Amino acid sequence: xxxxxxxxxxxxxxxxxxxxxxxxxxxxxxxxxxxxxxxxxxxxxxxxxxxxxxxxxxxxxxxxxxxxxxxxxxxxxxxxxxxxxxxxxxxxxxxxxxxxxxxxxxxxxxxxxxxx
Amino acid sequence: xxxxxxxxxxxxxxxxxxxxxxxxxxxxxxxxxxxxxxxxxxxxxxxxxxxxxxxxxxxxxxxxxxxxxxxxxxxxxxxxxxxxxxxxxxxxxxxxxxxxxxxxxxxxxxxxxxxx
Numbered sequence: 026x027x028x029x030x031x032x033x034x035x036x037x038x039x040x041x042x043x044x045x046x047x048x049x050x051x052x053x054x055x056x057x058x059x060x061x062x063x064x065x066x067x068x069x070x071x072x073x074x075x076x077x078x079x080x081x082x083x084x085x086x087x088x089x090x091x092x093x094x095x096x097x098x099x100x101x102x103x104x105x106x107x108x109x110x111x112x113x114x115x116x117x118x119x120x121x122x123x124x125x126x127x128x129x130x131x132x133x134x135x136x137x138x139x140x141x
Numbered sequence: 142x143x144x145x146x147x148x149x150x151x152x153x154x155x156x157x158x159x160x161x162x163x164x165x166x167x168x169x170x171x172x173x174x175x176x177x178x179x180x181x182x183x184x185x186x187x188x189x190x191x192x193x194x195x196x197x198x199x200x201x202x203x204x205x206x207x208x209x210x211x212x213x214x215x216x217x218x219x220x221x222x223x224x225x226x227x228x229x230x231x232x233x234x235x236x237x238x239x240x241x242x243x244x245x246x247x248x249x250x251x252x253x254x255x256x257x
Contacts, residue, residue, distance in 0.1 A: 029184070058244065067147075067231060067247040068185075081244075116184055129175075130245065132184030 027051070029133035031117050037139045040109060046102040046136045050119030057100050058130060059092055060116040068116065074100060075122075104138075112140045145234050147248035154222050155256045162217040162251050164232030172234040174215040175245070176206055180228045188230075191215060202226070227255040 030049040038044055050057050059071040070084040074094040085091070089107075094100035104111055114137050118130040146165045154160055166172060173192050177185040189200025196208040206217045215232060232248040 060247075065150075065250075067249040068233075068245075070244050070246070073244055118185075129187050129190070130185075132177075132186070134182065134184045 029117055029119050029131050031115075031133035031136050033136055034134065035137045035139075037141065038107060039141050041106055043103065043105045044107055044138065046104075046115050046138070048100045048102070048117030048119075048133060050097070050100070050117070051131055053097075054119035054121055054131070055097050056120045056122055056128075056130075057094055058118040058120075059100070059102050060118065061086075062114045062116055062135070064113070071102070071115075107138075107140045109140045112138055114138070145232055145246055145248040147230075147232055147251050149251045150249070151252045151254065153254040153256060156224050157221050160217075160219045160222045160226070160253070162230050162232075162253070164215045164217065164248060166213050166215065166232075166234050168213075168234065168236065171208075171210060172236050174206075174208060175233040175235070176200065176204070176215075176217045177231045177233060177247075178202075178228050179231065179250075185231065188217070222253075222255055224255045224257065227253055229253070 032047045055076045058073045060068040062068050072082050072092045074080045089105045092102045114135040116135045118132045120130045121128040144167045148163050175190045176188040178188050179185045188204050189198050189206055191198050191208045199205050204219050208215050229250045229252050231250045233245045235245055
């Protein structure tokens with residue numbers, strides 16, 4: 026019964042570099058969410074995927090951010106030309122069905138991204 | 142505008158003392174309501190949720206929360222705090238009706254410190 030797995034757990038990179046964050050959802054979970062959590066703040070929704078439907082990208086802060094998911098499996102969040110304000114913890118969550126509120130979201134431990 | 146407010150950024154209590162964490166929401170209709178806990182370096186864990194019915198809901202780890210429609214509040218309580226309860230607590234809402242984005246909206250969090 027593995028939970029949501031995220032890698033790497035920590036990432037330090039130089040400003041201007043691209044980074045790729047990975048999320049392995051719980052097997053069978055069709056919905057997958059990415060959130061950003063800046064220091065001392067709550068979670069900020071970025072994007073969600075539901076099965077093979079078009080993802081809701083309404084939370085992505087800029088065109089430097091993109092995410093992909095193949096079917097109901099792994100998702101990657103890519104940040105291009107990183108800026109210092111991108112430093113945050115990036116959390117992934119999955120649930121059995123998006124929009125079904127009785128299906129709770131299960132969170133990974135996050136990737137702590139630090140931009141130097 | 143729809144919002145979730147946690148007015149207390151940081152709360153300190155002594156072990157064994159009672160605890161109440163405040164959460165207020167502003168939505169057109171009563172949303173679904175949640176409390177999550179985040180321990181250092183970890184993802185979020187669901188403590189409890191309210192959908193309808195009994196306004197006092199019980200959760201894990203001895204926590205409970207009371208929904209008060211007249212006050213648009215969903216405060217989290219615990220009668221006797223343990224040192225292991227030290228963590229950050231997030232209130233979250235899920236809209237009842239479609240039209241707005243169907244994902245969790247989080248408050249900014251309350252950091253709980255427990256003194257020995």
